Amino acid sequence: MGAGPKQRLVFVDRLLVTLVHLRLGLPHAALAQLYGVDRSTVSAAVREVRPLLAARGFAVRGTAGGPDDDAGLDAADVPLRAGALPD
Template structure:
């Protein structure tokens, strides 16, 4: 793995946060990712390990790189193929990495800027916070077109809408200062 790719992605201009904040995020999420990965492997094996930890094929992207790629993608919206190239991996590897880390970030919740330790995990949390603090919320809805493979015959018949394209609908909330306390896929 080229170390220059990790160095480039860890720049605050690309990742969206300081290196100290990235270290804290890495420290908090890495054990959760490792536990989820080990649980999935255990389920797939149907029991305990037969070999020592670390045996078998190596990860194409270690967790540090997975987190960096996800943060850069979320901040800049770069295509997965563009993020895969510096690391020398396939687009599908980056797609899987982003999918896994996004689930961890969603479970972690959104930090409230002026209230350290408070995290908003659900819409109910957001509305309760806004009501208690007197925060006026602004709502933005966005559709992003996605390509879907035809998984079975007749798949085209089920593509919705006038443009006949599938979309992912994202709803983002912001406060009066333009900060984002919550964003989610609806």
């Protein structure tokens, strides 16, 4: 009943929450319900992970949007690095 520390997401969960939000467009509030955390925890995770994805060559649209924007991942124009795929 409100006592104790807020539950935090480990990095893998922050990454997963971000990918699900970007791919499926689920609102931060819905993801927060699924993970049992506050909406602000999901929003912070998405803000943290989006630049990491972009820095590694994933095109992330809608980075200027609000916490419940409808951004998605679009890798159609992202060049693959040599050796990125198995032979």
